[in-house]
Amino acid sequence: MxxxxxxxxxxxxxxxxxxxxxxxxxxxxxxxxxxxxxxxxxxxxxxxxMSRAEIVALTLAMADSGDRLQWADIDRPIADKHSTGGVGDNVSLMLAPIAAACGLAVPMISGRGLGHTGGTLDKLESIPGYRITPDADLFHKVVKKAGCAIIGQTGTLAPADGRLYAVRDVTATVDSIPLITASILSKKLAAGLETLVLDVKVGNGAFMADRGQAEILAQSLVEVANGAGVKTSALITDMNQPLADSAGNAVEMRNCLDFLAGRKRDTRLDIVVLAFAAEMLVKSGIAASPDEAEGMARQALSSGKAAEVFARMVSMLGGPADLIENPDRYLVRAPVEKPVLAARSGWLSACDARGVGLSVIDLGGGRRHPSDRIDHRVGFSELLPLGTRVTAGEPIALVHAADEAAAERAAAALAMHYRITDDKPETTPVIAGLV
Structure with missing residues (x-):
């Protein structure tokens, strides 16, 4: 060759x-x-x-480039979810423990930030001691005893994808349907899944800004995965603004902990988390209908069972056992926090979500080169959703920065990423379709 x-x-x-x-x-x-x-x-x-045959060949070759996991001793359906990437998208962090609390086993192989989007692994690394690359035996043990484990690719699991993923991030080749399909599914096939639900983002903060392209990607993912023997469906979700009210690493982790502990609910985030929980439970045969499945997911949250699963997972993977109860003890804050003020009164009507993600990178919360170190403290929190009425001088977000100069730059940039108008905008459904 x-x-x-x-x-x-x-x-x-x-x-x-x-x-x-x-x-x-x-x-x-x-x-x-x-x-x-x-x-x-x-x-x-x-x-x-690439043709469909080429994509299948690429996916299988990457899946076969390392080990394939086996779960024969676990008597739960083996299920997972994956997102194509967005800004303020910390759904996986809440979804995995909710699904596990409802009876699924969730071996979630996640990635780092890619382009302007945040990465689940980068968020988890803000937890002191958390092992994102445990050995296979520990990974298996955590899935079996806790019900879920969110980790990164080990050196033996789809290793070809790990290297290709890093190069794509810095060569402007992220938004390629064949490469996205093979990257996502190679890890999922290697993880030994029975069912999979995909979150295909669409909008200015997604790799697929066009609805038609998002549907093509969703169809590619679903067809290739089902053809490989994994029961798969995809939800197309809106990414024309950050999904949560935080964008960064530690700030999004804090958002996750508050969500699981019942200290916080975010309308758009709540809708997406529960929708994916319902799809996973129905697809795996745990629930007979979406309504029944959503009820199970809500009960897992309100009872504290999902929080217990998350705490057990974190502890077994080396993190603090009381992280949910005492996040301030472990999640380091940035030394400078600065409000971003509305320049005028009116309605928040549009957002450049991609710009928000790039601003997180400018703060040091993402990578320009594969070897860059991330500052987990930085980012934005308290982001107001579109459709909010604001008054001139009112905060629309809070910047978390390493120093005053960086905070000033980020605040000015973020203000430019939002448009304020006199007229109230039409709201966009956060879930746009099912494939």
């Missing part, structure tokens, strides 16, 4: 056969390709696309 020949053929629009794709991915996993070759391949795929 000559890597540059495969790159050339894809660059010229040829359809690669499964053997060539498998050879290229095997070389990638073995560390035999340079970052330049990986980036060139990703860019060729971005421009020329």
């Amino acid at each position: 000559i890597p540059q020949e495969i790159i050339r053929r894809k660059r010229d629009g040829d359809e690669l056969d499964a053997a060539d794709i498998r050879s290229f991915i095997a070389a990638l996993a073995a560390g035999q390709l340079s970052e330049g070759q990986i980036g060139a391949f990703a860019m060729a795929v971005w421009f020329k696309g």
Whole structure:
């Protein structure tokens, strides 16, 4: 196999056969390709696309580049959820323990921030001691005893995807349907899932800004996953503003803890979390209808059972056992907190969600290069939702920054990402469709 020949053929629009794709991915996993070759391949795929057969071959090759997990000794349905990425999207952190509290086993393999979007692993790393890459035995033990475990890719689980994922993040090849499909599903196939529910984001803060493109991606994911033997569906959700009222790492983790503890509810976030819980429970056969499933999820929250599952998972993976009760003891705050003030009175009518995500990166809460270190303290909180009436000088958000200069820049940038108008805007449903 000559890597540059495969790159050339894809660059010229040829359809690669499964053997060539498998050879290229095997070389990638073995560390035999340079970052330049990986980036060139990703860019060729971005421009020329892939056929359905190529996507299936790429997905299977990446899934087979490492170990495949087995769950024969767990007598619960093995289920998971994955998001294509958004801003203020911390759904997985609440959803996994809710689903586990309702009877599912959730081995959730998550990723880091990609492009302007936040990453579940980066949020979890704001918890002192939390092990995002436990060995296979511990991962299995946590899923079995706690009901869920949210971790990152280990060196033996779809290792080819791990390297490709990092290069895509810094080569403007994130928003490629074949690469997104293969990246997501290779990890899910390797995790030994029985059912999967996907959150395909659409809007200016998503990789798919166009509804039609989002539906194409959702269809690609669902068809490839079902074809590989995993019962899969997808919800298309709105990302024209941050989903939660926080965007960052520790600030989103705090949002998760408040949600699970019942200290906080956010309308859009609440809708999405419960909708995905219901879809997971119905798809896995735990509940007979969405209404029954949503009732089970609400009970798991109100009874504190979901919070108990989350606490057990965190403790077993090395984090503090009392994180939910005492978040301020463990989640480090940024030294500077500065309100972002409305420039005029009116209605919050539009938001550049992608700009909000990029502003988090500018604060140090994301990466420009794969080796960049993240400042988990920084970000935004208390973001007001669109459709809120504000008065000039009223806070619309709170900046968390490392110093005064960074706070000033971020506050000015965030104010530019929101539009205030005299007329009340129409509200957009947070769940746009089901595939």
